[in-house]
Amino acid sequence: MTQSLFELEQNNAFIGRHIGPSEQEVADMLAVVGADSLDDLIKQTVPASILNDQPLGIGAPRTEQEALGYLKTLADQNKVFKSYIGMGYHDTHVPLVIQRNVLENPGWYTAYTPYQPEIAQGRLEALLNFQQMTQDLTGLPLASASLLDEATAAAEAMALARRVSKNKKANIFFIADDVHPQTIDVVSERAEHYGFDIKVAPAEAVVEHDVFGALFQYPSTTGQIRDLKALIAQVQSGKGIACVAADILSLVLLKAPGELGADVVLGNAQRFGVPMGYGGPHAAFFATRDEHKRSLPGRIIGVSKDTRGRPALRMAMQTREQHIRREKANSNICTAQVLLANMSSFYAVYHGPEGLKRIADRVHRLTDILALGLQSKGVALKHDTWFDTITVETADKDAILARAEAKGANLRSDLAGALGVSLSETTTRGDVAELFDIFLGEGHGLSVDSLDAKAAAGTASIPAGLVRDTAILEHEVFNSYHSETEMLRYIHKLEMKDLALNYGMISLGSCTMKLNATAEMVPVSWPEFARIHPFAPLSQTQGYQKMIGELESWLVKITGYDAICIQPNSGAQGEYAGLLAIKKYHESRGEGHRDICLIPSSAHGTNPASAQMANMKVVVVACDKRGNIDMVDLKAKAEEAGENLSCIMATYPSTHGVYEENIREVCEIVHGFGGQVYMDGANMNAQVGITSPGFIGSDVSHLNLHKTFAIPHGGGGPGMGPIGVKAHLAPFVAGHAVVKTDKESRNNGAVSAAPFGSASILPISWMYIAMLGDEGLKRSTQLAILNANYLMRSLAEDYPILYTGRNDRVAHECIVDIRPLKETSGISEMDVAKRLNDFGFHAPTMSFPVAGTLMIEPTESESKVEIDRFIHAMKQIRAEMRKVESGEWTLEDNPLVHAPHTQDDVMDSEWNRSYSRELAVFPSEDVRRSKFWPTVNRIDDVYGDRNLFCSCLPTEAYGE
Numbered sequence: 001m002t003q004s005l006f007e008l009e010q011n012n013a014f015i016g017r018h019i020g021p022s023e024q025e026v027a028d029m030l031a032v033v034g035a036d037s038l039d040d041l042i043k044q045t046v047p048a049s050i051l052n053d054q055p056l057g058i059g060a061p062r063t064e065q066e067a068l069g070y071l072k073t074l075a076d077q078n079k080v081f082k083s084y085i086g087m088g089y090h091d092t093h094v095p096l097v098i099q100r101n102v103l104e105n106p107g108w109y110t111a112y113t114p115y116q117p118e119i120a121q122g123r124l125e126a127l128l129n130f131q132q133m134t135q136d137l138t139g140l141p142l143a144s145a146s147l148l149d150e151a152t153a154a155a156e157a158m159a160l161a162r163r164v165s166k167n168k169k170a171n172i173f174f175i176a177d178d179v180h181p182q183t184i185d186v187v188s189e190r191a192e193h194y195g196f197d198i199k200v201a202p203a204e205a206v207v208e209h210d211v212f213g214a215l216f217q218y219p220s221t222t223g224q225i226r227d228l229k230a231l232i233a234q235v236q237s238g239k240g241i242a243c244v245a246a247d248i249l250s251l252v253l254l255k256a257p258g259e260l261g262a263d264v265v266l267g268n269a270q271r272f273g274v275p276m277g278y279g280g281p282h283a284a285f286f287a288t289r290d291e292h293k294r295s296l297p298g299r300i301i302g303v304s305k306d307t308r309g310r311p312a313l314r315m316a317m318q319t320r321e322q323h324i325r326r327e328k329a330n331s332n333i334c335t336a337q338v339l340l341a342n343m344s345s346f347y348a349v350y351h352g353p354e355g356l357k358r359i360a361d362r363v364h365r366l367t368d369i370l371a372l373g374l375q376s377k378g379v380a381l382k383h384d385t386w387f388d389t390i391t392v393e394t395a396d397k398d399a400i401l402a403r404a405e406a407k408g409a410n411l412r413s414d415l416a417g418a419l420g421v422s423l424s425e426t427t428t429r430g431d432v433a434e435l436f437d438i439f440l441g442e443g444h445g446l447s448v449d450s451l452d453a454k455a456a457a458g459t460a461s462i463p464a465g466l467v468r469d470t471a472i473l474e475h476e477v478f479n480s481y482h483s484e485t486e487m488l489r490y491i492h493k494l495e496m497k498d499l500a501l502n503y504g505m506i507s508l509g510s511c512t513m514k515l516n517a518t519a520e521m522v523p524v525s526w527p528e529f530a531r532i533h534p535f536a537p538l539s540q541t542q543g544y545q546k547m548i549g550e551l552e553s554w555l556v557k558i559t560g561y562d563a564i565c566i567q568p569n570s571g572a573q574g575e576y577a578g579l580l581a582i583k584k585y586h587e588s589r590g591e592g593h594r595d596i597c598l599i600p601s602s603a604h605g606t607n608p609a610s611a612q613m614a615n616m617k618v619v620v621v622a623c624d625k626r627g628n629i630d631m632v633d634l635k636a637k638a639e640e641a642g643e644n645l646s647c648i649m650a651t652y653p654s655t656h657g658v659y660e661e662n663i664r665e666v667c668e669i670v671h672g673f674g675g676q677v678y679m680d681g682a683n684m685n686a687q688v689g690i691t692s693p694g695f696i697g698s699d700v701s702h703l704n705l706h707k708t709f710a711i712p713h714g715g716g717g718p719g720m721g722p723i724g725v726k727a728h729l730a731p732f733v734a735g736h737a738v739v740k741t742d743k744e745s746r747n748n749g750a751v752s753a754a755p756f757g758s759a760s761i762l763p764i765s766w767m768y769i770a771m772l773g774d775e776g777l778k779r780s781t782q783l784a785i786l787n788a789n790y791l792m793r794s795l796a797e798d799y800p801i802l803y804t805g806r807n808d809r810v811a812h813e814c815i816v817d818i819r820p821l822k823e824t825s826g827i828s829e830m831d832v833a834k835r836l837n838d839f840g841f842h843a844p845t846m847s848f849p850v851a852g853t854l855m856i857e858p859t860e861s862e863s864k865v866e867i868d869r870f871i872h873a874m875k876q877i878r879a880e881m882r883k884v885e886s887g888e889w890t891l892e893d894n895p896l897v898h899a900p901h902t903q904d905d906v907m908d909s910e911w912n913r914s915y916s917r918e919l920a921v922f923p924s925e926d927v928r929r930s931k932f933w934p935t936v937n938r939i940d941d942v943y944g945d946r947n948l949f950c951s952c953l954p955t956e957a958y959g960e
Contacts, residue, residue: 013063013064014061014062014063014064014517014519014771014772014776015061015771015772015775015776015779017515017517018514018515018517018771018772018776018780018860018861019776019779019780019783019860019861020515020783020787020860020861020862020863020864020866021783021786021787021862021863021864022863022864025863025864025865026038026783026786028864029786029787029790029864030786032790032793032794033786033789033790033793035786038779038782038783038786039782041782041785041786041789041809042690042782042785044806044807044809045659045785045789045805045806045807045809045810045811046659046690046691047659047660047661047663047806049664050659050663050664050691050695050696051690051691052560052690052691052692052695055774056554056557056558056688056689056774056777056778057557057774058554058557058558058769058770058772058773058774058777059773059774060773060774060775061770061771061772061773061775061776062770062771062773063771064517064519064771067519067767067770067771068519068522068523068767070770071523071547071763071766071767071770072523072526074543074544074546074547075523075526075528075529075543075547076528076543077542077543077546078528078529078532078540078541078542078543078544079408079539079540079541080527080528080531080532081408081409081410081536081540082408082409082410082426082431083276083410083424083531083533083536084409084410084411084412084420084421084422084423084435085410085411085412085420085422085533085535085536086221086223086388086389086412086420086421086422087180087181087182087221087412087420087422087535087738088150088180088182088183088247088267088268088270088753089268089270089271089276089279089533089534089535090249090270090271090276090388090422090424090425091276091424091425091426091531091533092270092271092272092273092274092275092276092424092425092426093273093425093426094273094274094275094343095273095346095347095350095487097350097484097487097488097491098273098343098346098347098350098487098491099525101488101491101492101495102339102342102343102346102491103339103343103524103525104521104525105495106500106501106502106516106712107495107498107500107502108123108339108342108495108498108500108714108715109339109516109521109712109713109714109715110500110501110502110513110516110712110713111123111498111499111500111501111713111714111715111716112500112506112508112511112513112713112715112716112842113315113336113338113713113715113716113717114314114315114715114716115315115846116499116833116834116837116842116843117312117313117314117315117936117939118306118312118834118837118900118934118935118936118937118938118939119497119498119499119837119842119900119932119934120497120498120499120715121312121313121494121497121498121935121936122493122494122495122496122497122498123338123342123494123498123715123716124301124313124314124315125313125494125497126341126342126345126346126494127145127146127299127301127338127341127342127345128145128301128303128313128950128951128952129345129346129348129349129477129478129952130143130145130146130269130283130285130341130342130344130345131143131144131145131300131301131950131951132473132475132477132478132951132952133285133344133345133348133473133478134285134286134287135287135951136472136473136474136475137248137251137252137256137472138246138251138256138257138258138262138265138285138287139255139256139257139258139259139262139265139470140256140257140258140262140264140265140287140288140289141287141289141290142287142288142289142290142292142293142296142300142950143285143286143287143288143300143950144286144287144296144297144298144299144300145283145298145299145300145301145336145338145341146269146283146284146285146286146298146299146336146337146338146340146341146717147266147283147284147285147286147297147298147333147336147337148281148284148333148335148336148337148569148570148573148717148752149268149280149282149284149569149752149753149754150180150183150245150266150267150268150284150753151180151182151183151185151186151187151750151752151753152186152284152569152573152751152752152753153245153266153267153284153285153286153297154179154183154186154187154215154243154245154266155186155187155190155191156266156286156297156298156331156333157213157215157241157243157264157266157286158173158187158190158191158194158196158213158215158243159190159194159297159331160241160264160288160292160295160296160297161173161212161213161240161241161243161263161264162194162196162212162213163295164241164291164292164295165212165213165239165240165241166239167210167211167212167238167239167240168212169210170210170211170212170238170240171195171196171197171212172196172197172198172199172209172210172211172212173187173191173196173197173198173199173211173212173213173214173215174199174201174205174206174209174211174213174214174215174235175187175188175198175199175200175214175215176200176201176202176203176206176214176215176216176217176220177200177201177202177203178202178203178217178220178221178222178224179215179216179217179220179221179245180217180221180245181221181414181737181738182736182737182738182750182753182754183215183217183245183753184200184737185736185737185738185749185750186749186750186751186752186753187215188200188749189580189734189748189749189750189751190613192749193580193583193613193614193615194613194615195615199211203216203226203228203231204231206231206234206235207231207234210238211235211238211240212239212240212241213235213240213241213242213243214231214235214240214241214242214243215243215244215245216228216231216232216242216243216244216245217244217245217246218244218245218246218247218250218254218257219247219250219254219385219386219387219389220383222382222383222389222391222415222418222420223382223383223385223386223387223388223389223390223391223420223422224382224383224385224386225250225254225383225385225386225387225461225462225463225466226385227260227463227465227466228242228244228257228260228261228262229260229261232244232260232261232262233261236261236263241263241264242261242262242263242264243262243263243264243265243266244257244260244262244264244265244266245265245266245267246265246266246267247267247271247387247388248267248268248269248271248272248285249271249272249356249359249360249363249387249388249425250360250387250388251468251472252356252357252359252360252468252472253357253360253361253364253387253462253467253468254387254462254466254467254468255465255466255467255468255469255470256468256470258287259470263288263289263292264286264287264288264292265285265286265287265288266284266285266286266287267284267285268282268283268284268285268753269282269283269284269285269340269341269344270282270283270340270344271424271425272343272344272347272348273343273344273346273347273350274340274343274344274347275530275531275760276530276531276532276533276534277524277529277530277532277758277759277760277761278529278532278533278534278536278541278544278754278756278759278760279534279752279753279754279755279756279757279758279759279760280534280569280718280752280753280754280757280758280759280760280761281337281339281340281569281717281718281719281758281760281761282337282340282758283336283337283338283340283341283343283344283717284337286298293948297331297333298331298333298336299315299336299716300315300316300948300950301313301314301315301316301950302314302315302316302944302945302948302949302950303944303949303950303951303953304939304940304941304943304944304947305939305940305943305944306936306937306938306939306940307898307937307938307940308904308936308937310936310937311953312936312937312939314939314941314944316944316945316948316950331609331613332572332575332576332606332609332610332612332613333570333572334570334571334572334604334605334606335570335571335572335706335716335717335718335719335721336716336717337714337717337718338714338715338716338717339712339714339715339716339717339718340714340717340718341717342715346487346491348473348478349477349478349480349481349487349490350481350482350487351482352473352478352479352482353471353472353473353474353478353479355482356472356473357472359425360387362425363387363388363423363424363425363427364387364388364461364462365452365455365456366423366427366429366431366432367386367387367388367389367390367423367461368455368459368461369432369448369451369452369455370390370421370423370432370435370436371386371390371461372451372454372455372459373432373436373444373446373448373451374390374392374436374439374440376446376451377440377444377446379392379393379394379439379440380392380393380394381393382418384460384461385460385461385462385463386461387461387462388422388423388424389420389421389422389423390420390421391415391418391419391420391421392418392419392420392421392439393417393418394417394418394419394439395417397413397417397418397419400419400438400439401413401419403437403438403441404438407434407437407438409434409435409438410533410536410537410540411438414738421435429448429449432448433446433448475952476954477952497935498715499837499840499841499842499932500715501513501515501516503840503932504840504841504842504866504869504932505841505842505858505862505866505867505869505870506841506842507841507842507843507844507856507857507858507870508842508844508845508855508857509657509813509814509815509844509845509848509854509855509856509857510604510655510682510683510813510845510848510855510857511707511713511845511857512685512704512707512708512812512857512859513713513857513859514685514710514859514860514861515710515859515861516710516711516712516764517710517767517768517771519767519771520710520763520764520765520767520768520771521712521764523763523764523767524760524761524763524764528543529544529759529760529763530760532544534739534753534754534755534756534759535738535739538739538741544756544759547762547763547766548566548756548759548762550766551566551762551765551766551769552564552566552722554769555703555722555724556724558684558688558689558692558769558777559684559692559693559694559701559703559724560692560693560694560695560696560724561693561694561700561701561724561725561726562694562725562726562727562730563724563725563727563729563730563733564722564723564724564725565577565581565722565723565725565733565734566720566722566756566757566759566762567722567733567734567736567750567751567752567754567755567756567757568702568720568721568722568723568734568751568752568757569718569719569720569721569752569754569757569758570717570719570720570721571606571681571682571702571704571706571707571719571721572606572609572610572721573721573751573752573757574681574702574703574704574721574722574723575606575607575610575649575678575680575702575721576610576613576614576751577702577721577723577733577734577751578678578700578701578702578723578725579597579610579611579613579614579616579647579649579678580614580732580734580748580751581700581723581725581729581732581733582646582647582676582678582699582700582729582732583614583615583616583646584732584748585676585728585729585732586646586676588731588732591643591674593643593644594643594644594645594646594674594675595615595616595617595644595646596616596617596619596641596644596645596646597611597614597616597617597618597619597646597647597648597649598619598620598621598634598637598638598641598645598647598648598649598670598675599611599618599619599620599621599648599649600620600621600622600623600629600649600650600651600654600655601620601621601622601623602623602627602651602654602655602656602849602850603649603650603651603655603680603849604651604655604680604682604849607649607651607680610649611649616646616647619637619641621633621634621637621648623656626658626803626804626805627654627656627657627658627802627803628654628656628658628660628661628662629650629654629660629662629666631662631665631666631669634648634666634669635669638669638670638672638673638675639673641673641675642673643673643674645670645673645674645675646675646676647670647675647676647677647678647699648666648670648675648676648677648678649678649680650663650666650677650678650679650680650698651679651680651682651683652679652680652683652687652693652696652698653683653686653687653805653811653812654683655682655683655849656802656803656815656849656850657788657803657810657811657812657813657814657815657855658803658804658805658809658810658811659686659805659806659809659811660805661805661806663696663697664696664697667696667697667698668697671697676699676700676729677697677698677699677700678698678699678700678701679693679696679698679700679701680701680702681693681701681702681703681704681708681721682704682707683811683812683813684701684703684704684707684708685707685708685780685781685784685812685859685860686781686784686785686811686812687781688708688777688778688780688781689774689777689778689779689780689781689782690778690781690782693724694724694726699725699726699728699729700723700724700725700726700729701723701724702721702722702723702724703720703721703722703723703724704719704720704721705719705720705721705722705761705762705764705765706718706719706720709764709765709768709769710764710765710768711761711764711765712764718758718761719758720757720758720761720762720765722757732748733748734748734749734750734751734752735747735748735749735750736750736755737749737750738755739755741755779860780860781812781860782860783860784812784857784858784859784860785811785812787812787858787859787860787862787867788810788811788812788813788814788856788857788858789809789810789814790864790867791814791856791858791867791870791871792804792810792814792856794871795814795816795856795871795874795875797875798874798875798878799816799817799818799821799874799878800816800817800820800821801814801815801816801817802815802816802817802850802853803815812857812859813855813856813857814855814856815849815850815853815854815855815856816844816853816854816855816856816874817850817852817853818832818852818853818854819852819853821878821881822852824885825881825882825884825885825891826884826891827881827884827891827894827896827897828852829846829847829852829853829854830846831896831897831899832854832874832877832896833846833854834896834899834900834938835877835880835895835896835899835900836873836874836877837899837900837932837934838895838899838900838901838920838921838923838927838934839869839873839876839923839924839927840926840927840930840931840932841870841873844856844857845857858870869926872924873923873924876923876924877896880894880895880896881896884896889914889915890914893913893914894914894915895915895919895920895923898913898920898937898938899938900934900937900938901920901921901934901937902933902934902935902936902937903933904937905917905920905921905937906920906921921933
């Protein structure tokens with residue numbers, strides 16, 4: 001039948017590009033699962049009481065060109081001024097070899113957290129470089145990789161100080177009043193819920209207080225370089241922990257805080273080659289003493305060994321311990337900022353110690369020139385020391401700010417009777433000349449060149465006793481790749497060691513590793529989004545405001561809530577922010593005694609950790625044999641809590657991968673006792689377009705934009721975790737001390753450093769929703785459910801499926817139970833996971849939420865061909881298990897326990913195993929056609945934890 005021109009013009013091709021299965025594949029899979037249509041499958045799967053057939057109201061799908069064209073009109077409404085605001089954020093030159101080959105490369109940005117280290121050695125090496133860089137610059141021996149931002153890192157430092165301080169009687173955490181204001185805001189908010197007392201005062205006043213910890217800024221927020229040695233010693237003399245928030249570029253020239261005695265050093269690595277992006281994402285660095293390793297927040301990359309005895313990298317104990325400890329966890333951090341930490345570590349590798357010193361020297365020289373010129377004209381400066389920031393005292397702020405605006409420059413304006421100026425890597429001679437015009441007006445007669453001669457002769461702007469006299473970045477990795485050719489090859493060499501979505505399906509349950517479409521990623525690099533300071537005047541960020549406003553309005557429609565707070569910059573931060581909204585709501589009603597949080601036993605490990613951070617008491621609710629919340633136990637626990645019940649944290653569909661029939665009753669029970677319902681947003685990919693948490697009866701949820709809404713996982717981060725709330729909770733969402741945007745939340749503390757979190761990645765989710773529209777969003781959910789049920793039905797012939805819901809259906813993921821098979825064969829879920837590497841697959845989620853299981857989520861983006869390839873691999877693995885069961889292979893000698901296999905295995909001069917080399921490395925024909933080679937054999941986790949080593953090894957140690 002001939003199509004009309006109108007039909008030909010309806011180019012909604014993105015839906016078909018995002019969704020993997022073709023129409024024929026959909027029909028074939030429906031036949032296998034026993035459903036007449038997608039609508040029929042949904043009716044069989046989702047409880048009728050929560051199905052919502054109303055359209056979302058997003059509108060029709062837009063083509064890639066339409067969406068990008070409209071978004072560009074919004075971007076053009078942002079004004080990219082030269083930023084001299086500072087406060088921890090600086091413009092930077094992103095080396096193009098890093099921008100193109102890391103930030104814009106799906107081989108780096110689509111990878112998952114390196115839980116399977118044998119197929120993640122590339123990003124693990126880049127992260128180990130980040131740790132080494134942090135150790136060198138901070139002067140402390142142990143670093144993580146990485147945290148979310150400087151302010152939340154400072155809050156984590158406070159929590160560490162409370163845990164390890166030997167001054168157990170003190171309840172005061174001291175913050176110097178020249179710490180960045182957003183950091184004071186976040187730390188103060190965190191302290192309130194921990195029950196700590198905060199004292200903000202001049203740094204010298206720390207001697208007047210009995211403290212368990214203290215935080216200083218180095219250099220200060222107004223630019224002063226202070227010798228902190230005596231203050232640090234004073235804190236430590238009272239058995240307190242001294243924490244220092246430091247500027248990473250200044251540490252190239254300044255004495256390391258570790259040398260001054262600091263116990264903890266933290267900061268933002270943003271200016272090492274990561275755009276400001278209106279606040280993020282950026283990697284925070286965090287370093288401490290070795291004796292505090294069990295309390296260090298975030299992820300630590302450690303050096304272990306594989307079965308051949310060769311060095312091999314893995315995540316050390318921290319990540320596992322957070323989930324195991326649950327409400328006793330050190331931190332609720334789950335998402336790190338891996339992609340951004342990698343960019344910063346590559347920046348350090350590319351420039352090397354000499355290049356970084358040249359950049360730091362140049363920034364400092366230009367600051368000296370600016371300061372000398374202003375002082376020569378009688379302008380008073382607040383301090384007589386500085387690295388890149390000076391504070392100019394003036395009674396003429398308005399006139400100076402007007403001249404700055406006219407020249408397209410932003411100064412720091414929140415200081416009483418003063419203006420701040422922070423220079424950066426991007427500042428030029430011409431910019432300094434322009435700054436003279438801004439501060440002095442025309443005709444001042446100053447010459448940058450003549451002032452340069454005076455500055456070059458030497459100034460005391462860095463005190464002699466604080467000039468760094470120790471070497472930095474001596475490891476060979478920072479001294480080997482300074483040409484673009486060598487850097488390109490190094491990045492590519494590491495990329496080839498990692499299995500990402502650009503190679504094959506990553507079937508991780510609860511993690512939703514779907515397509516991160518190229519069209520969604522393109523706007524992230526636009527300068528109109530990338531080069532905006534988070535504290536730029538709102539008048540200059542109208543494009544951002546409109547884009548964020550539209551995204552919030554769409555998320556309101558998708559979730560069924562009344563308002564969205566976009567600030568939390570990870571899922572765990574979203575959990576924390578949502579619980580704080582609940583807590584403050586209860587307090588506003590005179591019910592601050594409500595502090596009991598009910599959490600099902602199947603919940604994510606971050607749920608109880610977040611509740612603990614909000615100073616709630618966790619009460620675990622049992623699950624029944626089918627994996628659902630035990631309603632009898634829930635009623636009993638809710639009744640026992642009574643007027644002290646604060647909330648329940650539930651996940652829907654459940655973490656067990658099924659739609660619980662009684663979810664509305666769960667909400668009603670909790671509401672009946674005056675509690676609130678927090679619904680974890682991890683599984684929103686099974687709700688969008690067919691139901692919603694607000695429709696079901698929840699009061700608040702966080703949304704993992706790096707799951708359902710297509711922001712890439714980036715090898716373990718970035719993430720975004722905004723919260724949706726019902727109207728009664730809206731006045732209690734996060735505010736911000738620097739940027740006031742919402743009158744209802746103005747007096748609430750912040751949960752992240754920037755007011756809109758990691759704003760520069762929000763265009764990804766905006767594009768995702770715009771290009772799918774009502775039709776595509778609903779169909780994505782339907783296909784996620786179809787793919788999961790097809791996979792489950794196909795695997796059920798060989799593997800026990802742990803839980804199913806009504807009509808023997810699962811939601812968007814399923815759990816394969818390896819425990820009965822281990823009893824008959826001795827083969828564990830770990831063996832299955834590692835053997836999947838030989839087939840070119842990243843393993844499913846292992847031993848979560850139930851030990852000895854694999855949780856599989858194919859997502860809507862995977863085609864039937866790819867899912868069938870995975871099914872074939874799993875079936876062949878089951879066949880191999882049967883050979884162990886039958887005795888054909890021993891438990892000690894079979895391809896499962898030796899997996900993954902490497903090129904070294906193939907090249908062994910002798911092969912004494914009971915199976916062939918061919919079966920080891922080419923277990924199927926499709927693998928023969930396209931082989932992903934793990935670069936190390938199975939890694940010894942126990943050895944790595946018992947012999948914790950978290951610094952770089954010589955290159956030859958990696959077998960190169």
